Amino acid sequence: MELTGAEITIRCLADEGVEFVFGYPGGAVLNIYDEIFKQDRFKHVLVRHEQAAVHAADGYARSTGKVGVALVTSGPGLTNAVTGIATAYMDSIPMVVISGQVPTGAIGMDAFQEVDAVGITRPCVKHNFLVKDIKDLAETIKKAFYIAATGRPGPVLVDIPKDITGQSFAYLYPDTVSMRSYNPVVKGHTGQIKKAAQMLFEAKRPMIYSGGGVVLGNASKQLVELTRMLGFPCTNTLMGLGAYPATDKQFVGMLGMHGTYEANMAMQHCDVLLAVGARFDDRVIGSPDHFAREARRIVHIDIDPSSISKRVKVDVPIVGDVAAVLDELIKLIKASKERRDEAALAAWWSQIEDWRSRDCLKFDRKSSIIKPQYVVEKLWEVTKGDAYVTTDVGQHQMWAAQFYKFDEPRRWVTSGGLGTMGFGLPAAMGVQLAHPHKDVACITGESSIQMCIQELSTCRQYHIPVKVVNLNNRYMGMVRQWQEFFYGNRYAESYMDSLPDFVKLAEAYGHVGMKIEKPEDVEPALREAFALKDRLVFMDFITDQTENVFPMVPGGAGITEMILAEDL
Amino acid sequence: MRHIISILMENEAGALSRVAGLFSARGYNIESLTVAPTEDVTLSRMTIVTRGSEDVIEQIVKQLNKLIDVVKILDLSDGSHIERELMLVKVRAFGKDREEMKRMADIFRGRIIDVTEKTYTIELTGPGTKLDAFIEAIDPVAILETVRTGASGIGRGERILKV
Ligand SMILES: Cc1cc2nc3c(=O)[nH]c(=O)nc-3n(C[C@H](O)[C@H](O)[C@H](O)COP(=O)(O)OP(=O)(O)OC[C@H]3O[C@@H](n4cnc5c(N)ncnc54)[C@H](O)[C@@H]3O)c2cc1C
Ligand SMILES: Cc1ncc(C[n+]2csc(CCOP(=O)(O)OP(=O)(O)O)c2C)c(N)n1
Ligand SMILES: [Mg+2]
Numbered sequence: 001m002e003l004t005g006a007e008i009t010i011r012c013l014a015d016e017g018v019e020f021v022f023g024y025p026g027g028a029v030l031n032i033y034d035e036i037f038k039q040d041r042f043k044h045v046l047v048r049h050e051q052a053a054v055h056a057a058d059g060y061a062r063s064t065g066k067v068g069v070a071l072v073t074s075g076p077g078l079t080n081a082v083t084g085i086a087t088a089y090m091d092s093i094p095m096v097v098i099s100g101q102v103p104t105g106a107i108g109m110d111a112f113q114e115v116d117a118v119g120i121t122r123p124c125v126k127h128n129f130l131v132k133d134i135k136d137l138a139e140t141i142k143k144a145f146y147i148a149a150t151g152r153p154g155p156v157l158v159d160i161p162k163d164i165t166g167q168s169f170a171y172l173y174p175d176t177v178s179m180r181s182y183n184p185v186v187k188g189h190t191g192q193i194k195k196a197a198q199m200l201f202e203a204k205r206p207m208i209y210s211g212g213g214v215v216l217g218n219a220s221k222q223l224v225e226l227t228r229m230l231g232f233p234c235t236n237t238l239m240g241l242g243a244y245p246a247t248d249k250q251f252v253g254m255l256g257m258h259g260t261y262e263a264n265m266a267m268q269h270c271d272v273l274l275a276v277g278a279r280f281d282d283r284v285i286g287s288p289d290h291f292a293r294e295a296r297r298i299v300h301i302d303i304d305p306s307s308i309s310k311r312v313k314v315d316v317p318i319v320g321d322v323a324a325v326l327d328e329l330i331k332l333i334k335a336s337k338e339r340r341d342e343a344a345l346a347a348w349w350s351q352i353e354d355w356r357s358r359d360c361l362k363f364d365r366k367s368s369i370i371k372p373q374y375v376v377e378k379l380w381e382v383t384k385g386d387a388y389v390t391t392d393v394g395q396h397q398m399w400a401a402q403f404y405k406f407d408e409p410r411r412w413v414t415s416g417g418l419g420t421m422g423f424g425l426p427a428a429m430g431v432q433l434a435h436p437h438k439d440v441a442c443i444t445g446e447s448s449i450q451m452c453i454q455e456l457s458t459c460r461q462y463h464i465p466v467k468v469v470n471l472n473n474r475y476m477g478m479v480r481q482w483q484e485f486f487y488g489n490r491y492a493e494s495y496m497d498s499l500p501d502f503v504k505l506a507e508a509y510g511h512v513g514m515k516i517e518k519p520e521d522v523e524p525a526l527r528e529a530f531a532l533k534d535r536l537v538f539m540d541f542i543t544d545q546t547e548n549v550f551p552m553v554p555g556g557a558g559i560t561e562m563i564l565a566e567d568l
Numbered sequence: 569m570r571h572i573i574s575i576l577m578e579n580e581a582g583a584l585s586r587v588a589g590l591f592s593a594r595g596y597n598i599e600s601l602t603v604a605p606t607e608d609v610t611l612s613r614m615t616i617v618t619r620g621s622e623d624v625i626e627q628i629v630k631q632l633n634k635l636i637d638v639v640k641i642l643d644l645s646d647g648s649h650i651e652r653e654l655m656l657v658k659v660r661a662f663g664k665d666r667e668e669m670k671r672m673a674d675i676f677r678g679r680i681i682d683v684t685e686k687t688y689t690i691e692l693t694g695p696g697t698k699l700d701a702f703i704e705a706i707d708p709v710a711i712l713e714t715v716r717t718g719a720s721g722i723g724r725g726e727r728i729l730k731v
Contacts, residue, residue: 306630
């Protein structure tokens, strides 16, 4: 039986097992929307801005490990989606974005709502396709899901001209695809893994540095097993939080620009570093020259060869899937007769405990103004550390990372690579839809939240009971902090004047709003909000305007050149 | 260091722009780039000449390999190889210069492929350095126009880039 291109598109999504499509209609996708109207195999969620559709698909993907799906129209629909696509790309999130395109005959004619979607998105997708023949449609969609989810994951765009969605062709959704030009490696090189095991045994000051790849590769179990077996300290990047339980004593906190003192010191002074699914980002190791001053041997496990020896030269590169490689490494270590150097390890731990005793995350607990750190700490308590947390970008994001102790992967949903303000609320929608019975908090700032505030309407329509934790410091706090430290307190355009009354705004959208101004009201407010299981609650916490994020490694400095709260 | 990299890629619309886009987005330099279909119509072969430190070249190769349309890559400079480039030069050729120009073309094993009363068009192939040498050798004022294809390359002996 022949189906139209629009029907084929819908059938492919359903046959792929898609649960939610986040989208927004328009001329070029009207045929597809007509088929959405007629089907009930997946749910379409109508957002209020295409950027939010992509972020919601992204939140869904990060919290489930499945491929997120967004659907947008041509021209402005696609351009609005670009920020979301780039956000997913930078953090390697599996996603398929379907965009409408003007009819094939109109392409290149400056047609109404025509943009070169494939051209615009090329630098920020793992791959993209323009479907020029209905014969290729089903296979292209299959390839898109395959490419998005395998290897180093990433977003894939499928651009479908309107006439293709109107033509008819026999429908067959392939079970599998194979591509001669794309064969991601899974298994690591055994010789290299042996070398790695040997090096770990020889270590006197070992360190395990793990990142987003452990979350993406669902290898948390292996990471925990290996780390506990070896008794080594472990740090996570911002993207890796939750991959190793934050409440475990071997966890030394996040590292990097706003990482803990002990994590950064241990990173710098270790003699053997095991890097797992982390890409030595500039926010993590600061100046590569400074990092290279201390001699250390590095083992690097990553599925993407281009992540290896990009910013830091490594001694034992292992290309492969982190779960597969760690499984093999664990087996080798268990079978080996070699033993770690107990005395050296004990001395190393006592050094680390010494660093840890600096208590670099301390803040003023007696303040009469609400401290943002305190709100996050209480949020962790009230939700028993079991919530899904999304964030926007800024100081609040860093405090969320430092003070919400994630014990499980995929609970922490933040834009690390692109640092996209506006991500938090729509991402939380995707997370909540995927986990309807879980607590989902969006930790945000008064500036970021305004970048996708319109999604409060989507939340109303679909009864998405996200809890918005607005750390309202009336400033683009992160910008203000840099201006305070590096621009002589000249707060150029970083004050957020004329803020709306967030309580009234939440109410206008049909939600519950709360304004919290005193430290003693923080916990009761959180308890009240999370008791309202089926309502979105917008909590506007009026926090200290002058608070800064510490420790802080200034841009371009070495990771041990930290500014600590106690220094000021 | 100068490197000459051969790429076999799916003969898809847009494949060339993925490679060109990669080089500009990551700030790699391209000295020359040539591309044409192969005997297998589903594949095109591209030759890129680029310059960079060993680290940069390593990243270039890795990044090229990451492109979904790229099937295989060979850094020809890693082993012995042959490089050829084609150049067409239109030169002024009258009076006593006419004979001299013919002589130069012969010395460089060029062929005169178009003739007017006042001009010759000379076809020359060889490694890029030979083409440079020809340009150096003739009187610069005589040069009316040049066009070069950029280098194509192939491994020597058993060194083969094929799917
Ligand atoms: C305001 C702000 C401040 C920030 N401060 C910090 C900071 O202090 N500390 C910090 O750490 N970050 C910070 N970041 C985030 C930073 O910009 C980077 O996004 C982050 O450090 C990258 O994390 P990652 O190295 O884990 O890599 P990711 O971006 O998570 O990349 C994952 C890596 O794993 C690999 N991989 C994927 N899947 C697999 C698999 N199955 N098997 C093997 N490998 C796989 C990928 O190829 C890639 O190399 C900050 C961001 C913002 C916006
Ligand atoms: C879309 C976008 N524009 C600009 C920036 C630069 N930026 C980073 S943090 C920040 C301020 C965020 O302010 P707010 O949301 O109030 O968070 P706070 O730092 O105060 O906690 C800005 C403007 C960005 N990351 N994203
Ligand atoms: Mg703020």
